[in-house]
Amino acid sequence: MATIYQVSELAGVSLATVSRVMNNNARVSETTRNKVLAAMEQLGYRPNSIAQSLASNRSNSVGILVSELHGPFYGEMLSGIENECRAAGKHVIIAAGHSEEASEKDGIEFLISRSCDALILHVEAVSDNYLIKLASGNMPVVLINRFIPQLADNCISLDNELGGYLATQKLLQQGHTQLAYMAGPMWKSDAKDRYNGHLRAMAEYGLSFNPALLAEGDFQDSSGSACMQQLLAKGIPFTALVCANDEMAAGAMEVARAQGLNVPQDLSIVGFDNLILARYIYPKLTTIDYPIGEMGRMAARWVLKNIYQQQALQLKNVFQPVLVCRDSASSIAAG
Amino acid sequence: MATIYQVSELAGVSLATVSRVMNNNARVSETTRNKVLAAMEQLGYRPNSIAQSLASNRSNSVGILVSELHGPFYGEMLSGIENECRAAGKHVIIAAGHSEEASEKDGIEFLISRSCDALILHVEAVSDNYLIKLASGNMPVVLINRFIPQLADNCISLDNELGGYLATQKLLQQGHTQLAYMAGPMWKSDAKDRYNGHLRAMAEYGLSFNPALLAEGDFQDSSGSACMQQLLAKGIPFTALVCANDEMAAGAMEVARAQGLNVPQDLSIVGFDNLILARYIYPKLTTIDYPIGEMGRMAARWVLKNIYQQQALQLKNVFQPVLVCRDSASSIAAG
DNA sequence: TAGTATGATGTAAGCGCTTTCATTTATAGC
DNA sequence: GCTATAAATGAAAGCGCTTACATCATACTA
Numbered sequence: 085m086a087t088i089y090q091v092s093e094l095a096g097v098s099l100a101t102v103s104r105v106m107n108n109n110a111r112v113s114e115t116t117r118n119k120v121l122a123a124m125e126q127l128g129y130r131p132n133s134i135a136q137s138l139a140s141n142r143s144n145s146v147g148i149l150v151s152e153l154h155g156p157f158y159g160e161m162l163s164g165i166e167n168e169c170r171a172a173g174k175h176v177i178i179a180a181g182h183s184e185e186a187s188e189k190d191g192i193e194f195l196i197s198r199s200c201d202a203l204i205l206h207v208e209a210v211s212d213n214y215l216i217k218l219a220s221g222n223m224p225v226v227l228i229n230r231f232i233p234q235l236a237d238n239c240i241s242l243d244n245e246l247g248g249y250l251a252t253q254k255l256l257q258q259g260h261t262q263l264a265y266m267a268g269p270m271w272k273s274d275a276k277d278r279y280n281g282h283l284r285a286m287a288e289y290g291l292s293f294n295p296a297l298l299a300e301g302d303f304q305d306s307s308g309s310a311c312m313q314q315l316l317a318k319g320i321p322f323t324a325l326v327c328a329n330d331e332m333a334a335g336a337m338e339v340a341r342a343q344g345l346n347v348p349q350d351l352s353i354v355g356f357d358n359l360i361l362a363r364y365i366y367p368k369l370t371t372i373d374y375p376i377g378e379m380g381r382m383a384a385r386w387v388l389k390n391i392y393q394q395q396a397l398q399l400k401n402v403f404q405p406v407l408v409c410r411d412s413a414s415s416i417a418a419g
Numbered sequence: 420m421a422t423i424y425q426v427s428e429l430a431g432v433s434l435a436t437v438s439r440v441m442n443n444n445a446r447v448s449e450t451t452r453n454k455v456l457a458a459m460e461q462l463g464y465r466p467n468s469i470a471q472s473l474a475s476n477r478s479n480s481v482g483i484l485v486s487e488l489h490g491p492f493y494g495e496m497l498s499g500i501e502n503e504c505r506a507a508g509k510h511v512i513i514a515a516g517h518s519e520e521a522s523e524k525d526g527i528e529f530l531i532s533r534s535c536d537a538l539i540l541h542v543e544a545v546s547d548n549y550l551i552k553l554a555s556g557n558m559p560v561v562l563i564n565r566f567i568p569q570l571a572d573n574c575i576s577l578d579n580e581l582g583g584y585l586a587t588q589k590l591l592q593q594g595h596t597q598l599a600y601m602a603g604p605m606w607k608s609d610a611k612d613r614y615n616g617h618l619r620a621m622a623e624y625g626l627s628f629n630p631a632l633l634a635e636g637d638f639q640d641s642s643g644s645a646c647m648q649q650l651l652a653k654g655i656p657f658t659a660l661v662c663a664n665d666e667m668a669a670g671a672m673e674v675a676r677a678q679g680l681n682v683p684q685d686l687s688i689v690g691f692d693n694l695i696l697a698r699y700i701y702p703k704l705t706t707i708d709y710p711i712g713e714m715g716r717m718a719a720r721w722v723l724k725n726i727y728q729q730q731a732l733q734l735k736n737v738f739q740p741v742l743v744c745r746d747s748a749s750s751i752a753a754g
Numbered sequence: 755t756a757g758t759a760t761g762a763t764g765t766a767a768g769c770g771c772t773t774t775c776a777t778t779t780a781t782a783g784c
Numbered sequence: 785g786c787t788a789t790a791a792a793t794g795a796a797a798g799c800g801c802t803t804a805c806a807t808c809a810t811a812c813t814a
Contacts, residue, residue: 098764134472134534135800154494163489199469366701433794470770
């Protein structure tokens with residue numbers, strides 16, 4: 085691999101000049117610039133980004149921590165971030181946190197040690213305090229899907245409470261009065277917020293929620309199945325089920341079908357997230373859209389604006405979820 | 420951030436010694452090592468990996484190029500690679516190639532310029548020659564889901580032809596004789612191989628394939644729907660459909676249902692890949708398992724063994740696909 | 755025309771590490 | 785106790801860049 089030194093030699097200029105044309109901000113005369121460019125071309129020169137980083141103390145890469153690399157949710161998010169960064173000539177370094185505190189911290193440490201210029205974090209297990217402390221250091225941090233009041237500007241989040249409200253409201257509007265709720269792990273803030281939204285809608289419609297119709301799962305489809313079994317086993321009738329995410333909804337739907345319940349005729353189901361799979365399952369899932377790709381893109385923009393001085397960008401911190409009506413929920417009269 | 424210099428000062432030793440204890444291969448006395456370790460601890464020292472890379476010419480990171488960051492297939496693959504690398508203390512740098520030649524080349528260049536120690540590529544658009552030339556340079560390369568005879572050792576691939584064969588064989592065993600085939604883009608080698616496997620099975624059962632019952636899609640579910648429309652519009656009867664991947668199968672199934680065809684009673688469908696969604700769609704999809712996660716893991720192992728000298732690892736280059744029977748294909752007699 | 759901005763380029767000192775080679779110190783042999 | 789050998793440590797030269805700061809040429813001011 086050719087180095088800057090060889091380029092400078094071939095072009096008959098100094099290292100500094102070559103460096104200047106690379107970072108094309110400094111004033112270099114047109115003729116010199118062309119000479120250098122030609123030399124680079126001829127040598128097939130590519131700057132060594134490691135050396136650049138060391139010297140400039142900027143790595144042009146942003147660190148991303150997600151819980152998992154697989155799964156429709158994170159994929160969409162990564163894709164959004166990567167697209168936006170790539171277009172701006174920045175790069176991404178990705179680590180997985182597996183929703184465990186130690187692993188998340190470890191991932192963050194790793195990203196820091198790779199000299200990322202900023203971090204985009206989707207963390208679930210570390211505490212607010214840890215994040216506040218982290219953000220108070222000199223590593224810029226943006227959080228996705230988490231809202232911490234002290235770090236409000238650094239948070240790109242969804243109004244999960246509203247989402248939970250909308251899901252339930254839809255069913256209430258359709259005339260359902262006996263609703264079950266399948267929650268995510270309540271220690272996760274999004275799971276809790278969604279549940280709160282549910283309660284708010286219920287209250288607004290003058291209904292009291294029967295705690296026996298609450299099941300807490302872990303956001304996986306298998307737990308959706310398990311929770312559904314539990315719910316049905318209780319023998320308390322319900323005509324509608326709100327699930328805290330699509331995957332659990334899919335698991336629940338499967339069990340419902342196996343037990344001879346028709347969706348939506350016998351049971352209306354609403355999910356949350358609007359994953360790709362919501363379109364694939366049968367009947368197609370009515371759900372709450374979680375614009376995670378767009379939010380990833382926004383997190384990237386936050387970094388571009390605040391760290392890489394792309395002033396023109398417009399930022400938006402809180403996204404509003406939207407109801408997506410498909411076939412899994414229907415009016416009780418029509419059912 | 421503390422530097423090695425401050426550690427050496429605090430420990431009362433030279434830079435070199437600190438460096439030695441970090442790369443704990445050199446001979447350092449037990450007492451000195453402990454002094455240094457204590458100093459590191461006290462300062463909260465973390466080595467600057469950029470500087471390490473520059474000095475050692477190794478970055479301890481492996482570059483990965485996938486077509487897309489989202490989608491169930493790549494997610495699984497990335498996850499497999501990341502897990503394996505992380506466990507070995509290596510890290511991944513990820514870029515997307517978007518199935519376009521220019522973009523793939525660009526991504527590869529980027530990874531090279533980031534001083535990756537090796538590259539794991541899932542490329543579709545670049546030519547065999549390009550890859551052969553690339554591999555002949557000094558950047559180690561391993562290819563996933565692609566087989567190039569000259570690079571056989573560097574390829575981790577699936578026997579796609581066998582997969583195509585198995586899918587079709589299953590339907591033939593079930594008594595179907597009128598089969599349609601929905602192919603992927605024929606310029607992609609996996610699409611072609613799968614189709615060839617189909618033809619082989621047909622031939623083996625003494626059936627000639629009716630070219631009118633071949634549709635070529637693009638591996639997306641929307642094209643599965645479109646192809647299904649085309650196939651049905653021709654008015655040529657068929658009782659079974661082999662799809663070159665699950666997503667197209669899902670699209671096709673949707674159209675079939677919309678047209679009043681029951682799956683599998685009126686039409687048996689077999690997919691390919693065994694994505695998560697295969698379990699979600701209704702009826703559950705009979706398909707060919709593509710162990711992409713395992714293959715990603717194997718690619719990572721290839722790198723660990725060949726580049727990072729973990730000699731003990733066992734490698735396997737070609738994976739065999741396996742039929743996964745679910746509910747979307749049934750015997751013609753029973754139908 | 756000397757005096758001074760101003761623009762273009764060069765010089766050289768790092769960035770935080772690794773690694774070779776030289777030097778010092780401990781261990782052993784006799 | 786003195787040398788021969790091995791083990792532990794230090795000194796210093798980079799790795800390929802960026803970036804003050806210095807220098808030089810040119811253009812402009814009065």
